[in-house]
Amino acid sequence: MADQRIAKNGNGLKIMIVVMLAVIVALIAVIAFMSRSNNTPDPGRIITDNTPSSDAGATDAPGSTESSQTADNVTPIPPTEVPTAVPTAPAELKLVDYSGKVEHVFTHSLIAFPELAFATEALNNATNVEKVQSTYFVDCITVKEFKKILDALYKDGYMLVNINYVYEKDGSGVPRLKKTFKFPEGKKPLVFSFDDTCYYSNKMGRGMIDKLILIDGKVGTYTKHKDGTVVQGFDEEFVPIIDSFVEEHPDFSFEGAKGMICLTGFDGILGYRTQRVADGDGRTEADRQREIEAVKPVIAALKATGWYFASHSYKHGAMERYSRDNMYDCASKFNSEVIPLIGETKIYVYPYGSWKRSSDGKTCPPAQQVLNDFGFEYFCSVGANWYANTRADLGNVILQDRANLDGTAFVKFQSIFSTYDGTGTPRFPSINFSEFYDEARNISYDDAVAAYKEWRPF
Numbered sequence: 001m002a003d004q005r006i007a008k009n010g011n012g013l014k015i016m017i018v019v020m021l022a023v024i025v026a027l028i029a030v031i032a033f034m035s036r037s038n039n040t041p042d043p044g045r046i047i048t049d050n051t052p053s054s055d056a057g058a059t060d061a062p063g064s065t066e067s068s069q070t071a072d073n074v075t076p077i078p079p080t081e082v083p084t085a086v087p088t089a090p091a092e093l094k095l096v097d098y099s100g101k102v103e104h105v106f107t108h109s110l111i112a113f114p115e116l117a118f119a120t121e122a123l124n125n126a127t128n129v130e131k132v133q134s135t136y137f138v139d140c141i142t143v144k145e146f147k148k149i150l151d152a153l154y155k156d157g158y159m160l161v162n163i164n165y166v167y168e169k170d171g172s173g174v175p176r177l178k179k180t181f182k183f184p185e186g187k188k189p190l191v192f193s194f195d196d197t198c199y200y201s202n203k204m205g206r207g208m209i210d211k212l213i214l215i216d217g218k219v220g221t222y223t224k225h226k227d228g229t230v231v232q233g234f235d236e237e238f239v240p241i242i243d244s245f246v247e248e249h250p251d252f253s254f255e256g257a258k259g260m261i262c263l264t265g266f267d268g269i270l271g272y273r274t275q276r277v278a279d280g281d282g283r284t285e286a287d288r289q290r291e292i293e294a295v296k297p298v299i300a301a302l303k304a305t306g307w308y309f310a311s312h313s314y315k316h317g318a319m320e321r322y323s324r325d326n327m328y329d330c331a332s333k334f335n336s337e338v339i340p341l342i343g344e345t346k347i348y349v350y351p352y353g354s355w356k357r358s359s360d361g362k363t364c365p366p367a368q369q370v371l372n373d374f375g376f377e378y379f380c381s382v383g384a385n386w387y388a389n390t391r392a393d394l395g396n397v398i399l400q401d402r403a404n405l406d407g408t409a410f411v412k413f414q415s416i417f418s419t420y421d422g423t424g425t426p427r428f429p430s431i432n433f434s435e436f437y438d439e440a441r442n443i444s445y446d447d448a449v450a451a452y453k454e455w456r457p458f
């Protein structure tokens with residue numbers, strides 16, 4: 001990308017004109033976007049009558065007061081601060097009927113500082129197996145790896161799409177994937193989701209950024225290292241990296257869509273401690289309110305630039321272990337603490353990809369029914385092979401697997417990414433994990449594959 005920037009600088013006047021035109025188009029897009037948002041009815045969360053009324057969650061059940069506070073209370077940032085990069089698909093891309101599959105991939109917050117994540121004293125002295133067993137190795141990718149993946153996805157003709165665009169309701173109100181929808185000719189739709197974009201307290205100083213912030217009105221990152229050094233910028237996390245990628249490649253984003261940010265609530269969101277104050281956590285309600293006010297403009301800027309949100313539960317527990325009452329408590333807390341900040345979402349991303357199966361293949365599990373009653377329609381799990389379908393046994397909701405782009409995929413899933421469900425058609429022909437692998441993981445690629453096989457034979 002750096003090379004392209006240099007090349008651009010050589011074009012002088014031409015670029016200036018293009019930039020000015022882009023700013024005008026962007027302003028029009030922002031105005032259109034804002035008026036569309038304002039016209040969208042926001043019914044708040046609708047809880048049906050079969051929601052348990054007498055269990056633990058009842059005291060903080062989503063009441064009308066909280067629901068009505070949703071998006072309206074989010075302070076919009078002044079137009080002058082709205083980033084100028086609200087992209088639209090270039091006009092020369094002709095819309096045609098698309099009836100193929102919609103790929104959905106995901107990763108976690110990026111490893112911005114690999115030396116803190118992978119070159120700790122403990123890991124330096126660890127065995128190869130121990131190195132590949134570390135959470136960051138398994139679940140995460142570095143900034144360098146992420147950029148190579150983006151280039152590959154773009155090269156393969158993928159274009160980011162908002163998940164809400166790819167499904168609809170049938171005549172009975174049951175959600176289903178659209179069989180056909182309008183999409184630019186020659187492009188393939190891609191939903192890209194990002195789990196746990198919360199920057200949990202226990203991960204501070206371990207290789208990820210501390211929080212998303214606004215820098216000159218654009219979403220950037222903030223990290224304070226142990227020695228007091230502060231790093232602020234646009235090159236440490238997926239949000240600003242995709243924002244600038246789309247600025248350079250507007251045909252990587254359909255109607256301005258970026259990624260789906262999946263949030264829990266128990267430790268706040270986006271690096272801000274917005275969760276309720278608990279006994280002994282050393283915070284006051286005033287601290288919490290300050291964090292809430294601080295995150296609002298960040299959320300507004302994310303939404304204005306095509307990012308959208310999903311629930312990743314409140315507590316990040318594995319659903320298989322949840323009773324109906326526990327799930328109600330969890331969903332209620334998300335509904336009262338996170339939804340007022342991010343606005344309505346119909347999308348639920350199971351922590352660990354864990355979901356409950358129907359006991360008889362027909363009846364919806366009670367914990368799942370709780371989520372359905374809270375209004376979620378589209379559920380996302382984890383699986384490298386493509387899968388998506390409306391599930392009657394889960395109460396008529398969509399279930400989709402997401403292919404993980406993480407350390408596990410790097411050492412294990414090349415063949416799955418290279419072929420399409422055994423049909424032999426390349427799915428992601430330009431993805432080459434062994435070439436993209438970042439040696440900053442502190443173990444060579446070959447050693448990592450061997451160690452992973454020793455740990456979990458495949």
Ligand SMILES: [Zn+2]
Pocket residue numbers: 195196312316351352
């Ligand atoms: Zn998660």
